[in-house]
Amino acid sequence: MSFDVLEKLEAKIQTAVDTISLLQMEVDELKEQNGKLDDENQQLRQQHQAWQDRLQALLGKIDQVEESA
Incomplete structure (x- = not known):
């Protein structure tokens, strides 16, 4: 393999690692939002039950x- 091919491979790997990192951050953010929605849903269910x-x-x-009448 030539040095040029290795550089291209390294660039592709770095791009993949960066993409994976961004996607993991997005997944974490979506999990946090989902947790907040679950909490809100639970509160609404409790309010509904109270009503x-x-x-x-x-x-x-x-x-x-x-019956008295």
């Missing part, structure tokens, strides 16, 4: 009033 519980309680009170 459902309150609604069920109100419907139960309406049923009690109707």
Whole structure:
């Protein structure tokens, strides 16, 4: 192999390493964003459950009033 071929190979390897590093950083960033979305989703599910519980309680009170009447 000539020196020129080795230089080209080294350049391609360096480009591949740089690309892999950038992609890994992007993956880490996306994982962080996903974690934040998971947290937000969990909070919304808890709020949804709380509203459902309150609604069920109100419907139960309406049923009690109707039965008393």
